Amino acid sequence: SQQGEEDPQALSIQEGENATMNCSYKTSINNLQWYRQNSGRGLVHLILIRSNEREKHSGRLRVTLDTSKKSSSLLITASRAADTASYFCATEAGGTSYGKLTFGQGTILTVHP
Amino acid sequence: GAGVSQSPSNKVTEKGKDVELRCDPISGHTALYWYRQSLGQGLEFLIYFQGNSAPDKSGLPSDRFSAERTGGSVSTLTIQRTQQEDSAVYLCASSFEVQTTQYFGPGTRLTVL
Numbered sequence: 689s690q691q692g693e694e695d696p697q698a699l700s701i702q703e704g705e706n707a708t709m710n711c712s713y714k715t716s717i718n719n720l721q722w723y724r725q726n727s728g729r730g731l732v733h734l735i736l737i738r739s740n741e742r743e744k745h746s747g748r749l750r751v752t753l754d755t756s757k758k759s760s761s762l763l764i765t766a767s768r769a770a771d772t773a774s775y776f777c778a779t780e781a782g783g784t785s786y787g788k789l790t791f792g793q794g795t796i797l798t799v800h801p
Numbered sequence: 802g803a804g805v806s807q808s809p810s811n812k813v814t815e816k817g818k819d820v821e822l823r824c825d826p827i828s829g830h831t832a833l834y835w836y837r838q839s840l841g842q843g844l845e846f847l848i849y850f851q852g853n854s855a856p857d858k859s860g861l862p863s864d865r866f867s868a869e870r871t872g873g874s875v876s877t878l879t880i881q882r883t884q885q886e887d888s889a890v891y892l893c894a895s896s897f898e899v900q901t902t903q904y905f906g907p908g909t910r911l912t913v914l
Contacts, residue, residue, distance in 0.1 A: 718900055730892065731905040776844065780900060787832065787857060787899045791844035
């Protein structure tokens with residue numbers, strides 16, 4: 689079963705616009721990771737945010753985490769055609785889920801030049 | 802240094818045959834993970850190793866699936882008596898230790914005819 693649920697399922701924007709993707713999860717987590725996947729390729733790690741962190745930045749990426757709402761968002765600013773990909777959030781919990789990433793279904797982002 | 806590598810990149814087999822998938826983690830990474838990605842099920846956790854031990858095998862779909870890791874490095878995922886529902890992309894990841902960033906390989910696309 690998928691712990692993370694992402695919305696929207698698909699997002700289509702113009703180059704230069706910002707893209708926001710959201711992820712919700714059900715159980716307590718130790719960290720949450722965002723990945724990008726280009727069609728038919730492996731997963732590229734974007735950002736890891738720990739449960740005691742609220743916001744992280746990396747270049748044009750900004751991730752927020754609200755553990756009280758069990759949700760996270762990924763913002764890509766000034767999008768480029770090369771950002772076209774699927775984006776996944778993945779949570780890592782403790783206890784019996786130690787060491788295991790549970791992925792959402794992903795958001796398909798299309799950036800039109 | 803080099804990333805996670807997997808071989809073969811593609812494997813086509815006949816139903817009932819056994820297959821072996823190989824993963825070479827990033828040097829120095831103590832934790833290694835196997836996931837499976839299919840259209841119907843999304844990204845699913847299969848098993849992880851801490852060193853050569855597999856504390857959590859709960860994700861293996863059936864007893865036809867097994868995995869081992871030797872020398873704290875290379876891992877092999879074996880699927881016996883393959884079925885058509887085993888068709889998927891099998892992804893391997895490694896991390897410096899558990900609960901840190903997982904870096905993924907390019908995957909092995911398995912097709913069972």
